[in-house]
Amino acid sequence: MVRGVPGRREGQVEAVETHEIIYKSQGGKCVPDNEIAVCRPDHQRTHFLIEPYLHREELYKIKKGEVDEDNLEDAVSVKR
Numbered sequence: 001m002v003r004g005v006p007g008r009r010e011g012q013v014e015a016v017e018t019h020e021i022i023y024k025s026q027g028g029k030c031v032p033d034n035e036i037a038v039c040r041p042d043h044q045r046t047h048f049l050i051e052p053y054l055h056r057e058e059l060y061k062i063k064k065g066e067v068d069e070d071n072l073e074d075a076v077s078v079k080r
């Protein structure tokens, strides 16, 4: 789960899933450097490009800690 990502509902328990930032179908590996934890709704948005979703570059910024997750909407160009 990425905190602060649009679509997360307050007080709602959500399953956390592992997403490969570079898809396995594109040669991405199931290794920690290529993985990020996301909630199910955000995971589905990422794969099916349902807006708002996060781009690969934005996921890497979040993973590297370059983005303050509490201000995620301001820090990355989340599509609307």
Ligand SMILES: [Zn+2]
Residues within 6 Å of the ligand: 018, 019, 020, 043, 047
């Ligand atoms: Zn995924």
